[in-house]
Amino acid sequence: MMVRESELDFKSMPKIELHAHLTGSISRQCLHEIWQGKKAIGATDLEDPLLIMPPGRHDYDLKTFFPLFSSYIYNLVNDAASVEHSTKSVFRDFAQDGVVYLELRTTPRAMPSAGLDKAGYVRTVLRALDAAARETPTLHARLILSIDRRNTLAEALEVVSLATAFRDQGVVAIDLCGDPMKGDVSLFTPAVEKARAAGLKVTIHFAEAEASASEAELATIMAWMPHRLGHVIHVPDAVKRQISARTGIGLELCLSCNVHAKMIVGSFEAHHFGEWWRVEGPVVVPCTDDVGVFESPLSNEWMLIQKHFQLRREEVLTLARKGIDVIFGGDDEKERLRSILWQERAS
Ligand SMILES: [Zn+2]
Structure with missing residues (x-):
């Protein structure tokens, strides 16, 4: 029987975001405000972020994306006040988009x-998240600390120590990210082992580019037994089978980022979301990655998924609810999310 699907309002649908880089999630408007404040007191020589990143420009690829941060955004957001201001702004943006649980990294x-x-930086971010949560109690946030692929082992171990030290204040996991053209991940095995031993969860940027998808790299990462993988783009069939066999592993898939940055061949309908979302075992969670750069909020990612992969309403709701299983926020948080996400009637 043909039943007309009722429209889903993706903005009001309660959503879970698990792969969002804090600095990459800062809106152009927020960067502009920070810039204005600094310019007024002569504290910056940088150009207006609205000129550097014109609204509507999303064609940042791997060659232009990372320099945007290292040569611009990190120089603008460079003190406690701007870290705090931008963190609160990112939190509010996600809350306004209907996100009820957020893991920032x-x-x-x-x-x-x-x-x-570095400890002062983490403390500042956590303080800002705390303050924002008091203003907007509908959204709960946790923090993931990332190891950069360019780090030394000593620096990676320091990230793990910080994550461990701030565990009771909202840090739940470590991540490995950064320019996929750089670094040899096998260097970080002791850091990942230390994190796991400390009870931290582990999520890893996986096969984001061909340069970071060698057989050796993927084997090293799979041997770390990560709880979640991000991107999962350039994956050979044998590794796909391994992932499929890992029941409960989370796959953080970022459509707009992958399409706009030309990390995949083709457009949305060619995205590997289409290949993974129905696979039993792994849990697919649509995520934004860097909403400040690509300007596609999580509600829009869900809209794109429905549009390009023709998910029925019930399938959308089922997928959204499955995401709860792979959050790093603990059992009480899962319980809270179940009570929220199951309110959405599938009628
Ligand atoms: Zn990412």
Whole structure:
């Protein structure tokens, strides 16, 4: 029997975001506000972010994306006040988009000119998340600390130590991210082992580019037994079979980012979301990655999924609910999310 599907309002649908880089999630408007504040007191020589990143420009690829951060955004967001302001702004943006649970990730950065060491940076982010959560209690946020592929082992171990030290304040996991053209991930095995031993969860940027999809790299990462994988683009069939066999592994898939940055061949309908979302075992979670750069909020990612892969309403709701199983926020949080996400009637 043909039943007309009722329209889903993706903005009001309660959503879970598990792969969002804090700095990459800062909106252009927020960067502009920070810039204005600094410019007014002569504290920056940088150009207006609205000129550097014109609204509507999304064609950042792997060659232009990382320099945007290293040569611009990190120089603008470079003290406690701007970290706090931008973190609160990112939190509010996700809340306004109907996100009810958010895992942000960030690479601990020392800001010596502002008197912040890496621990001070993490403390500032957590304080801002706390303040934002008091304003908007519908959204619960947790923090993931990222190891950068360019890090030394000592730096990676420091990230794990920070994550461990701030565990009771909302840090739940470590991540490995950064320019996929750089680094040899096998260097980080002791850091990942230390994180797991400390009870931290592990999520890894996986096969994001051909350069980071060698057989050796993928085998190393799979041997770490990560709880979740991000992107999962350039994956050979044998590794796909391994992933499929790992029941309960989370796959953080980021459609707009992959399409706009030309990380996949073709457009949305060619995205590997189509290949993974029905596979039994792994749990697919649509995520934004860097909503500040690609300007596609999570509600829009769900809209794109429905549009390009023709998911029925019930399939959308089932997929959204499955995401609960792979959050790092603990059992109480899962319980809270179940009570929220199951309110959405599938009628
Ligand atoms: Zn990412």
